[in-house]
Amino acid sequence: MRMRTSLGACAAGAVAASLALGAQEAPKPLTAEQWRGDLHYLATELPKVHRNAFHAVSRSEWEAAIRRLDQRIPSLDRAGIIVEISKLVAMIGDGHTCFHSFYDPPISFRRYPVAFYLFSDGLYVRAADPRYAEAVGGKVVTLGNATAATALDAASAVDGRDNPMWSKLTAPWRLETAEVVAALGLTDDVEHTPLTVEKDGRRITVDLTPETVSEDERHTSELPAGWVDASGDEPMLWQQDRANSFWHVYLPDRRALYVQFNAVQDKTDQTLADYFRGIFAFVASHDVDRMVLDMRNNGGGNNYLPPPIIKGILRSPKLNPRGKVYVLIGRHTFSAAQNTVDWLKKWTDAIFVGEPTGSSPNQFGDAVPVKLPNSGIAPYAATVWWQDIDERIKDPWLAPDIAVDMSGDDYRNGRDPVLEAALTASSEPSLAERLRSAVVSGKADQETIREIARRYRADPRHRYASFENEVNLLGYEMMAKKRLDAAVAVLEINTEAFPKSWNAWDSLAEAWMNRGDTARAIAYYRKSLELDPTNENAVAMLAKLGAKP
Numbered sequence: 001m002r003m004r005t006s007l008g009a010c011a012a013g014a015v016a017a018s019l020a021l022g023a024q025e026a027p028k029p030l031t032a033e034q035w036r037g038d039l040h041y042l043a044t045e046l047p048k049v050h051r052n053a054f055h056a057v058s059r060s061e062w063e064a065a066i067r068r069l070d071q072r073i074p075s076l077d078r079a080g081i082i083v084e085i086s087k088l089v090a091m092i093g094d095g096h097t098c099f100h101s102f103y104d105p106p107i108s109f110r111r112y113p114v115a116f117y118l119f120s121d122g123l124y125v126r127a128a129d130p131r132y133a134e135a136v137g138g139k140v141v142t143l144g145n146a147t148a149a150t151a152l153d154a155a156s157a158v159d160g161r162d163n164p165m166w167s168k169l170t171a172p173w174r175l176e177t178a179e180v181v182a183a184l185g186l187t188d189d190v191e192h193t194p195l196t197v198e199k200d201g202r203r204i205t206v207d208l209t210p211e212t213v214s215e216d217e218r219h220t221s222e223l224p225a226g227w228v229d230a231s232g233d234e235p236m237l238w239q240q241d242r243a244n245s246f247w248h249v250y251l252p253d254r255r256a257l258y259v260q261f262n263a264v265q266d267k268t269d270q271t272l273a274d275y276f277r278g279i280f281a282f283v284a285s286h287d288v289d290r291m292v293l294d295m296r297n298n299g300g301g302n303n304y305l306p307p308p309i310i311k312g313i314l315r316s317p318k319l320n321p322r323g324k325v326y327v328l329i330g331r332h333t334f335s336a337a338q339n340t341v342d343w344l345k346k347w348t349d350a351i352f353v354g355e356p357t358g359s360s361p362n363q364f365g366d367a368v369p370v371k372l373p374n375s376g377i378a379p380y381a382a383t384v385w386w387q388d389i390d391e392r393i394k395d396p397w398l399a400p401d402i403a404v405d406m407s408g409d410d411y412r413n414g415r416d417p418v419l420e421a422a423l424t425a426s427s428e429p430s431l432a433e434r435l436r437s438a439v440v441s442g443k444a445d446q447e448t449i450r451e452i453a454r455r456y457r458a459d460p461r462h463r464y465a466s467f468e469n470e471v472n473l474l475g476y477e478m479m480a481k482k483r484l485d486a487a488v489a490v491l492e493i494n495t496e497a498f499p500k501s502w503n504a505w506d507s508l509a510e511a512w513m514n515r516g517d518t519a520r521a522i523a524y525y526r527k528s529l530e531l532d533p534t535n536e537n538a539v540a541m542l543a544k545l546g547a548k549p
Helices: 032-049 059-075 078-090 130-135 148-155 164-174 178-183 272-285 307-315 336-347 408-412 417-424 431-441 446-458 468-480 484-497 502-515 518-531 536-544
Strands: 114-119 122-128 139-143 193-199 202-208 246-251 256-261 290-294 325-329 351-354 362-369 380-387
Touching: 032 059, 032 078, 032 380, 059 078, 078 178, 114 164, 114 408, 122 130, 122 139, 122 148, 122 193, 122 408, 130 193, 130 202, 139 148, 148 164, 246 272, 256 272, 272 307, 290 417, 307 336, 325 336, 325 417, 351 417, 431 446, 431 468, 431 484, 446 484, 468 484, 468 502, 484 502, 502 518, 502 536, 518 536
Parallel strands: 256 290, 290 325, 325 351
Antiparallel strands: 114 122, 139 193, 193 202, 246 256, 362 380
């Protein structure tokens, strides 16, 4: 059985793509016909390797895009062909199916020595080589001939993704890659690309020149030695020691144990299971009121390793209650890290803080290379479907219970609002729990139920909240108890919040049918069938009600 490894994780591979450079020999030039041969090989072989290559794009659409590229190959330079091939691979529509890196042989692209990051208020220069120090901490206005927004939009098409959060991570990386920037038409001169930023009330323009770095820097997620970081000489915990798979620090003034969990893998001298056994022993013997598990930098690993973490939390009298474990998640929580947070969500009462994850709860993974015969470049194709939740639930990510963003100003001033929220938050009931409490009290009419949902959804901390499934289950609980007015009111919350969910309309139709309103039941079953023509239950129920689909 193949184990999930971080190498299946596209740009998150073994390291951050923005740092995965090294000196290589110049690749040999290919003729247009040789590139066409590689393209046709890709068109034939990638669908054979992938678990389900046409889950997000139709075969006809993909093949049409291949024909268009075939016609354009003679007019494109080498970088342009490779980037267009990457876009083709990205059309498959999952985060594991793509190029791991544009920097390793035989692609050998170069980078601009800056590190971009997309904060809540825009794209910033998070760090850079000292010769670009004046731009560090600045908000990007233009890169080359494009605005920051235009550049990000162009770069987002280069890598495959499970959801838009992944592009928030990878698109800035691609804007650090010189040949990608040129191939996207964002610069007029790849050797001298102007970067303009806003900083401290003024605009600064620097001239970016591409370079490679030594091979020993290729496989580290740390910034190169000597680079200037916008957060200062003492980085926030979030950015400290990212190359270390797992480490921790006790925060006595908060009575909190902070654990940074950066890779789902064993170290050479310590297994993940042994490490967390030590963590739970520390919690048992020290004054620990809460544990913060920071998985914002975790791009994956081996998804057979997390069970001891789940079991340890469940067995811990200190950590098992709700409000004792806070998991920090974000755009880089990916692959086996996604599996880990899925299981934490399912089996524990952990509270999730930050951004939505970069993977989907149900995802394609275990990618393997499809090496093209002439160029030797090797895009990866996912080979396994990992299903952690009901296949009918189409959540694009695991959403935080408490949504918190970080701004460029936060970073420059060394503030981590995500960690601060986890250290100060208190447990609060979910929407379904609030609704159940109101119904059980006997005081909840339809308008009261709507108001509870309105207040919950209006809270910016809940802006990503994924409550469809739990509210749906509550609706069926009310139906089973013959509280049909409450069932209708509860299930209407889902159709208002998730109007494109066939299941929400199907469930509401059933509630109205049980309540005896045949006309509304028929209308809502038809709405469900319109959203999902394969919904056999709706067809059967409409026949039962004597109506046509």
